[in-house]
Amino acid sequence: MTDFAARALSTFLHELGGIAIFNIRIARTYFGTAGNGPEIFRQTAIICTRSITTVLFAGVFVGAILVVQFNLMLKQYDAQMYLGGLNTSALVREVGPLIISFLLAGKIGAFTAAELGTMRVTDQIDAMECLGANPVQRIVLPRFIAIILASVILLGLGLVISIAGSTIVATVFCGINPLRFAGSFPRFVGVWTVACGMIKALVYGVIVAGVSCYKGYTASGGARGVGRAVTLAAVYTNLYIVIADFITSNILEFLTEVWRIALAGALAWLAAHGWIAGGGL
């Protein structure tokens, strides 16, 4: 049993180390070579168009599910006026980034791992090196950056559609006035909330991109090897995302707190020195 745990831990750390080293290589390539702008743009467009329908559908339904659930609870406490804000806050902060990144992991992560893995096992990557090109720069980097960009773009689109969907569901199924529903947004959702959601999407995007590129790029052993790379990429991505969610949530919570205290402190200092009228806090 301990043997098993030790092996599992060692595999986990080994993978993590491999991914970290590979990502450092990608970063060094990024800063060391001329940008590959058109290719990055092309890949981002491909990913967005490939995933947009899935994201929009998932967005609407996730929003709808949350509204129905929150409504059930809030009704008991006669607090339905908070439904819109609570629902949107949950979507922006947590559910949106998580769902989008799971979808991207399943769709684009798997696709990238399979594509790079096939290029590896059919010697295309070796051939590229032999023709004097750097495969990390030519094929990995554009995909890597495109996945990160796409996850933020898709999060934005997904959130808009899912908030719209929630409003409709709240109006039609829960009998709430749409203006009242939207009216509670500002109380729960501010610029910082949206920034937190975007930061999370960025982090998960890095995870999806880093893990799938790494697993694909290092695949070996023919079609079976590619299959294994794809499966492992999906498993590791989802695992790392939930772990990262816990960590980033806590860090962002902490930063929010720091931000509040700093703001309050600054205002108090300004008031004490007579720069602004005090007592407003």
Added chain:
Amino acid sequence: MSIRFENVTKSFLDRKVLSDLSFSTRDGEILYIIGKSGVGKSVTLKHAVGLIKPDSGRIFVGSHEVTSLNREELMPVRRLCGMIFQQTALFDSMNIFDNIAYGLRSTGLDSDALAARVSEVLSLVQLDSGVLDKLPCDLSFGMQKRVSLARTIAPSPAYLLFDEPTTGLDPIITNAIGSLITGLSRQLGTTSIVVSHDMESALSTADRIMLLDNGGIAALGTPGEIRQSTNPLVMEFLAEINDTPEAGTSRTPCIWRQDEQSYREYRRAIHHDDPLDIEEVDK
């Protein structure tokens, strides 16, 4: 300007593929590496361009010591070498034109010169320009092989490393590719290493032939010397040519006849028959 292996040893897990392998090409020569499937021919070629690092030993391409270079330093050396992979390794998301032009893009040719060079190498491998906008998956395996040949020779590398360039091609194209390899070496002074199981084209094309066995060199010499060799493995390969039904009737004069004595001994030792019977059949 040669490719030189010094005491190269390589194992995968517990399987020793190359043990203490040393050889060196001569300027502008065509060296064939022949050996049974799985002896490490492809592994040897990949060592030369630094795609595989040896466990010990050193490899030189010209004056560059490949084994001591890192990834960035290897790039200019790789541009000197053209490698043709056993499984074509064409970029399957690019069309044939982009595949062939890939190695030319970094040379700073303008687009007209690029297109001209692409159609030039395309005709060298006897393909017509109709294939240029197709994807690799739309071509037959033999055509893909020729495209990969074209892609590799397009930047005119100083060294060419062929991994089974003619496997899966018909005899006419095989001959054409044989003369292409010879032509490149004679006209441009390209040094070529050709990996193959095909002893027949080796005998007709090579300047020297090297037989790999058990991770080392079983025989190395000019086609003439190889024909005379009494090494059992060499004889086995030579016999393969002559055992095929059409041998002796249509192809080059029977090789074993030139070395009849040793071939007889070999047949008696291995197959327990009398080669004279076979000579009868041939007539």
